[in-house]
Amino acid sequence: MSNTQDIINATEDYVKALLTGEGSGHDWWHIYRVWHNAKAIAAHEQADLFVVELAALLHDVGDHKFHNGDETVGPRMAQQWLESLKVAPENIASICLIIKELSYKGAGTSSAMSSLEGCIVQDADRLDAIGAIGIARTFAYGGHKNREMYNPEIMPELHDTFEAYKASTAPTINHFYEKLLLLKDRMHTRTAKEIAQQRHQFMESFLAQFYAEWDALR
Ligand code: ADP
Numbered sequence: 001m002s003n004t005q006d007i008i009n010a011t012e013d014y015v016k017a018l019l020t021g022e023g024s025g026h027d028w029w030h031i032y033r034v035w036h037n038a039k040a041i042a043a044h045e046q047a048d049l050f051v052v053e054l055a056a057l058l059h060d061v062g063d064h065k066f067h068n069g070d071e072t073v074g075p076r077m078a079q080q081w082l083e084s085l086k087v088a089p090e091n092i093a094s095i096c097l098i099i100k101e102l103s104y105k106g107a108g109t110s111s112a113m114s115s116l117e118g119c120i121v122q123d124a125d126r127l128d129a130i131g132a133i134g135i136a137r138t139f140a141y142g143g144h145k146n147r148e149m150y151n152p153e154i155m156p157e158l159h160d161t162f163e164a165y166k167a168s169t170a171p172t173i174n175h176f177y178e179k180l181l182l183l184k185d186r187m188h189t190r191t192a193k194e195i196a197q198q199r200h201q202f203m204e205s206f207l208a209q210f211y212a213e214w215d216a217l218r
C-alpha cells in the first residue's frame with residue numbers, strides 16, 4: 001500500500017478488530033481517543049502526522065500488561081503489520097521506537113521519548129489516563145485484574161523500577177498516587193499541559209469526595 005490515507009484506514013480496521021470489546025480500558029475506544037487526542041496536539045506542533053497517527057493507532061497492540069510483562073511483543077506486532085503494508089522502513093523504525101518507549105514505568109523512573117512524534121503520542125495516551133475517563137479506565141482495569149478497589153491498610157508505593165511497578169497488585173486507589181496524579185507534570189506539549197490541568201483537578205475532587213464518604217462511616 002502506498003497511499004498514506006489507505007494505510008491509516010487499514011490500520012484503523014486492524015486495531016478495531018483486535019481490540020473491540022476489550023474489558024480493561026484498553027478497548028478500541030481508548031485507541032480512538034488517543035488517536036484523536038494525538039491529532040489535536042499535533043495540530044500545534046511541526047510533527048510527522050503519518051508517524052503520529054500510526055503510532056497512536058498501534059500503541060497498545062500487544063501491550064506488556066497483557067503479555068506477562070513482555071515489552072517486546074507490542075513493537076514486534078506493529079512492525080509485522082506495517083511491513084505487510086510496505087510502509088517505508090524509516091517510518092516503521094520511528095513508529096516501533098515510539099511504541100517501545102511509550103509506557104509509564106513507575107513514579108521513580110523515566111519514560112523519556114526520543115522524538116517529537118513520541119512526545120505527542122505519549123501525551124495523548126496520558127490524557128486518556130486522567131480525568132473522568134481516566135478514573136473510569138482505572139477502575140475497569142482494577143476489576144479486570146481482580147484488584148480491591150480500596151484498602152485503607154495498604155499504602156501507595158512510589159516504584160523505583162519498572163519491574164517493581166509491573167509486579168504491584170495494589171488496590172486501584174493506590175494507582176492514583178503511583179501514576180495518575182503524577183502525569184500532569186510529565187506532559188511534554190503545551191496543549192496537553194493545559195488539558196491535563198483541569199482533568200487533574202477533577203481527580204483531586206473525586207478523591208476528596210471518596211474519602212469524605214469513607215470517613216463518614218461509623
Ligand atoms: P501505559 O502504557 O502508560 O501503561 P496504557 O494506555 O497502557 O498506558 O494504559 C494505562 C492505564 O491502565 C492506566 O492509566 C490505568 O487506567 C490502567 N492501569 C494500568 N495499571 C493499573 C493498575 N495497577 N491499577 C489500576 N489501573 C491500572
Ligand code: NI
Nearest residue numbers: 034059060125
Ligand atoms: Ni494506551
